[in-house]
Amino acid sequence: MLDELELIDEVELMDEETAPAETLEPSEPIEKDELTILMERVSDHGEEINELLDELEEMEYEHDIEEVAEILAQRRDHTSESFVHLVRQRFGDGLPDALLSEEELQIYIRLYGAPIGRADIDVMAEEEQDEPSLLRDDGEGGWEEVDMEEEAAKTDDGYAYDMDNPPKDPETLAEQRTREVAEQLGGQEALEQFEDEAVPGPTMRADPNTLAGRFGTDPSTIFLPEKAIMNPIAKILSGYANKHLYEVSNRVFGGQGLPHSTATPRGGSELPQKPLPLDASQRYMGQMEANTYLAVLYPGIYSAVLSVLVETRKRLGDDWLRGLLSQKGGPNVLDASGGGAGILAWKDLARTEWDKMYPSARGMATPPGKSTVIVGSDTLRARASQLLDNTTFLPRLPDYTHVRQKPTMEDSSEVPKRKQYDIIIAPYSIQGYTENYERKQHVENLWSLLNPNGGILILLEKGRQRGFEAISGAREMLLQRHIASPGSTEYDNFLEDPDQREVIQKEPGMIIAPCTNHSTCPMHNFSGTSHGRREYCSFEQRYVRPSFLQNILRAKHRNHEDVRFSYLSVQRGVDLRQDRGFQQNSTSTDVAFEGFPTPEDLKQNNEPTVETLALPRTVFPPLKRDGHVLIDVCTPAGKIERWTVSRAQGAQQYRDARKAKLGDLWALGARFRRVRNLELGGKHFEGKKERLERRAAERQLDAEEEGEIEEEDDFDDPDEDYRARSMPQDVQKKKGQRVPTWKKAHHNKKLRQAYNKRDRD
Template sequence: MLDELELMSQEPESAPAEAPEVGEPVEKDQLTLLMERVSDHGEEINEMLDELEAMEYEHENEEVAEVLSQRENHTAESFVHLVKQRFGDSVPDGLLSEEELQIYIRLYDNPLDRLDFDEMAEEEEEPSLLREDGQGGWEEVEVDKEPADETDTVYAYDMDNPPQEPETLAMQRTREVTEQLGGKEALEQFEDEAVPGPTMRADPNTLVGQFGTDPSTIFLPEKTIINPITKILSGYANKHLNEVSNRLFGGPGLPHSTATPRGGSDLPQKPIQLDASQRFMGQMEANTYLAVLYPGIYASTLSVLVETRKRLGDEWIRGLLSQKGGPNVLDASGGGAGILAWKDLARTEWEKMYPSSGGMATPPGKSTVIVGSDTLRVRASQLLENTTFLPRLPDYTNLRQKPTMEDSREAPKRKQFDIIIAPYSIQKWTENHERKRHVENLWSLLNPNGGVLILLEKGRQRGFEAISGAREMLLQRHIASPGSTEFDNFLDDPDQREIIQKEPGMIVAPCTNHSTCPMHNFSGTSHGRREYCSFEQRYVRPFFLQNILKAKHRNHEDVRFSYLSVQRGKDLRQDRGFQQDSTTTEAAFEGFPTPENLRQNNEPSVETLALPRTVFPPLKRDGHVLIDVCTPAGKIERWTVSRAQGQQQYRDARKAKLGDLWALGARFRRVRNLELGGKHFEGKKERLERRAAERQLDGEEDPIEDDDDFEDPDEGYRARDMPQDVQKKKGQRVPTWKKAHHNKKLRQAYNRRDTD
């Protein structure tokens, strides 16, 4: 083909030139002649370039071949995310299957047909070095290239799916510092991951117990969340959105939203100031609700829904989608973000059930959202389809259950929902009895034949206490367990004492026990609490949230939350035949390694609801890993997994994360001491008062303070006789250094008096 182009370029030279007209130059410019030749043979040249491009796409696209070789190590959704990261919107033709293409369209819209190789940057030519030749001209100097050092080592870093690249100076410096600071463990981890083979894959029982989504980072869907919210916010200035968000959610970092800033332990733990059920909400408040709260609520809810689906199995979600009319889902406090998370989960399962639909069919079901204000309802309706909006939550706590002496009619019909999602709805109630009544009302709205209730709160001390209080109330009054099948309401209503029979139920997650929570030491606020149960989910911040936070340097966020997922009307302990007690804990400590015949088929061989769950991030040490777990017996223990147990157990232990269920046992165990605070936690004021009382009991005199009532019996000196700048006026705070200076002067005066 190149020869043909060369012949074409030489062919016009032999053609006779036309006679020039008057006033026209005899010789044409060489550039003009070249342009004429190209225009005469333009079509042929374009065809040849297309053939060259096809050959380059077929034989020289090594990057596409490399991505295709990694497909077996990914699920369909994670492979789509990998393709998006590597190729952006220009996806090569034939790289994605039909199922993967539908997932890509749902998440990122339609991709381009193929890569445009003409737009790819060409390699830059190496610059040449010139010098004067002594005769007024220049000559090129040949530069000898230094031979590459064959002893240099290329280090591979285990990110999700990176190509191997040469080690830069920054990477070399990072590696050296890591080794100096004890980076032996990290390098050891890279060595384990660099060794391929079936022995280094995760155990199937480990995989089935993993917490969180796959991939671990959630990408908010553009079609249903990012694009509609961007369109709504397009008419408002980022400056105004930032000001309103800081005013509503606690200033920079928005600590009173769904976010949990690092190092914010000293900040007051307030509930989210905006409530979806509040009756009045302005335009800017509704905008900030969508921009600030929707991403965090969506990510945390989706994480909990995925975990619930893992523990209940395929039969639960497929049974809901297969029933007549589909599932009835209620978003009680998420403003619609919980419904969006459920629809994404249901759509993924629906595509697995009916792959022939091509992802175009919508899963059946009814959606209901509690939204009190019209401004938020109008905006939420642009993100949700076929959704019913209610102004407030129905109250069934005081509704009669059966005919009475005063009213012989049948009990009124109630709405029943198969799934109720209630994120960040408990902590706003300040009184304990109000929280119990709210949770009881949500429980009464559940379908008694397998309905699932999901509660979420912020991953802080007060959020955990709200969730643990709801768990205690449900176990005490409603969910039956072995040895606890009745509830006596004598303490609640002594005048109308009644023995209530509990109903079947099951805590799905995160607890794998139905005993008292080992971190819930008492009802109410625990002062001085440092340890509590919380989990986290990473998601990619949309650009409008980055603009509000003014954090364009960081495009992701780890939302921390405490949660409870409970099912009403079904007890899987009886259906599946397992227990949650000390015997189960002993068996889990021994471990459940997968037999080889099941391992080849990647099939788990353990009941995940009877496994301990990691409640703190695992601690990696040299030769062993420390895992803090909440056992089926209801205790927090520290398990030690050592290298001596086996390569598989040690490798999976180093890969374990917060929230995973652990099935491979341990070598040592001990009960872990927790810092849970208490009701009578001693603050600074209480500590000073206690010390003063102890000194009085011991007969010691209190130190002299600038008190107006102080009077020396010998000299008649009063504290009010002190200088005017030291006297304390009403509503004025005297600095500490002034008090110390005044006390020093008093001591000097006493010493002079004693000397005289």
């Protein structure tokens, strides 16, 4: 077929050469005899050419026939290799049939491999391959071919072996010595078993008790919901310039990094610890301040509250949340200081549980319940209402602490009905009060708003020293006045108000998280502010920043943030210690130290076998060492201890200890334990400035005393004149002059040398 096509090309070329003179380029004249001979050849093969053209039209080419013909017309202008390059550039891997000759096809395969869709080439390549053969020495200096099927059928004594049971590696000297010692002692080798136990495998799963005690969300990083938070806030901020938002946010929240917001900048230990400068209940708030409240505070508040809600649900179980969603009208939730961010976190948690309860109606029905948000500013209320549906907004928090609780002589009417909430979320609301009595009144007011039959109160502050002290003070007040514990069922206010002494009967209650004890907090050494505190209880939750917060922070290197917070989740009217029958004391600590082995049958079902509310909680990030892990825990006995989990305890314990994080409850025990000494500061802690001032005053007092002694004593120092004469002039200190230390040392050295020389003389 290729010969005929070449013949057609020659005819076309001859036609071009015989065209009119005005259309031809200068060329050599062709003799008439040659043209006559060529035309005769065409006429002799005319029928064959027509048949070939008909077959060419009937063939289904991937490319246009005219395009193929155009490529064929360019063949004479290229070498074989350059023509292959041209075909490759035009058609790629899909090479049309009969386009390349055999020589060109071999060049194509050598350069680019076999073309796609050419099965004949693959078959040809397979046929060209020789059958594999096995050769061996025939013992006479030559090689002989071996039948592979015969060799494969040999027994284990031959060359072949089972791939599932390969031959063992040769025994090393160390392994041989180990085997000999084991045979002498009548034991067995267990090297492989020891390696499996010592080094946890990558596929090993966490213990069910470890999974039950983990803190935080799953996955550990929170992605803010676009439909509920990110898109509405971005739409609100779209009408304002980014530069204006950046300037207002830095002015309100303390400058670069926004240290006075929910964020905790790195290296911010020297920054002043202030409460949030914007309060949701404040009466007046400008438009830009309301915008920065949404852009800067909403992501951090939402992430921290969601983390605490998830932890609360884990400790109370499925029955608690499902019971709230199943009750008539649903739960009544109050966001006391989050501006609506706490309600958004609660709705996400309720939605997840609601979909699990009714999987067939996933995403269609809305979980029942009532939501109330405290917002004092009209501008913030207008913006928050665009994110919250079916929500009631109140301008201020109801005050029930100064309202009578029963009829009195002055007013014998019935007590006004109080509003009660099943869940109260109060983030960043305590530290704003400067006086301690104001903080106690605020917490008591929130407690009075709780449902006495199982209401949950969530308090949350920034994860710094002052934020922890505000939370620990609230915890101390609730345990002292309201929550009953074994040995403490009454509260006597004689020391606070001797004139109106009253003994109050405490009610049942329970600290759900983070504490697993109801004794005095081991990190709260006294009420009030502690100066010089370096260690405190705080936790963290990572979330991905939205784009508008990234623009305000001018962040380019990372798009996530770890919000640190101290919190307290407490339940009113229910004591799980009595309902579930467990204790929180030193005995529980000893049992937890020994560990809770999980039976294999329960381990396969992935079910926990311990009460998590009686386990110690990690309060500092675990320290990973070579062969062991150090875990600092707050025990049910109310102490901070350092537990050492060793590799020798087992692969499961060692693996879970290395995976443990801050806030997890630990159930697998430890090998060693000791009480930790904490740096908690004090009321009169001496800082660096105070220490320098004290030392300066002591030196001044010593100098004055030495001066008085010199005036009283009437004797001459025999070395005084020599010391004065020997001291260089540049070292003699004048009044108010500071002599460098190196110069003093040099002078003392010269002085000692002078004394030694005088003694020798």
